[in-house]
Amino acid sequence: MSKRLFFLLPGLIIGSFLLAACTAGGQQNSQVKLASVSSLPKQMQDAPVAVRTAYQFAITNPDALQNVPCYCGCGAIGHKSNLACYIKEFGADGKPVFDDHAMGCSICVDIATDVMKMTGDGKSPAAIRQQIVDTYSKFGPANQ
Template identity: 40%
Template sequence: MKRWWIGTTATLMFIASGCAAGTDAKSGTSGHERHTSGQAMPTFVEQSTVPHVREAYAFAAANADQLQYIPCYCGCGSLGHKSVKSCFIAGKKANGQLEYNVHGSGCEICVHVVLDAKKGFEAGKSLQEVRQQIEQKYGPQLSPTNTPAPPDGM
């Protein structure tokens, strides 16, 4: 039993260190387009080998307001990230077009956190309930970003 726990912990630490140590580049969508659910995605999303990364970026693009209140657990706080939203969405350009962050395209932890949030919202859970569920799942093993709590009623 101890070997399983040691192996799992070592794997999680390896993944987390790889995510946090990566670059934190931004990319717009011009010149890198393929439409996924009406949202243009940059090439680095389309070429990622991380499972379900396209689904995570599409969900992040459509739900950035909620994801700004969901912590990330990959160690990206050292990159200045404040929530899991930061791993996928860098901001908006002057023309209103989303600016994507390459970080999430190479980090399985980020993708899992976003997809766990998606599952919770699809199950009808509130933002507070989704955040609590994610904190319970990842918090005992990994350190979260310094993410503000969602406002009441959200």
């Protein structure tokens, strides 16, 4: 039994260091601010995690999503940016008036998720916009 431990111990130590390195590398994204789940309407609170997180990101980071177009075809319903897929407007009290479009649109959610990741990675708004255009323009016309 002690021979087994002797051979397993280096693997456990190396594994621990690798896990710590992966965790440290992922901490940049944890700096992205998200609104609380309780600030969302019930239907959005109950949405799949990716959808719910995208709405939480939209509330707290509207400029990030307003900077990028959406490619799902929502320009036809008046959306001017990816932000419009989540929030119609902010009221005089600062509270968002939600749009439920992104509840059923994976392209909208994918774009917001990519913007959130790149924001957490410290990319500039111009670089984020260009990456979204490069990645999603194949899906249809931009809404801005």
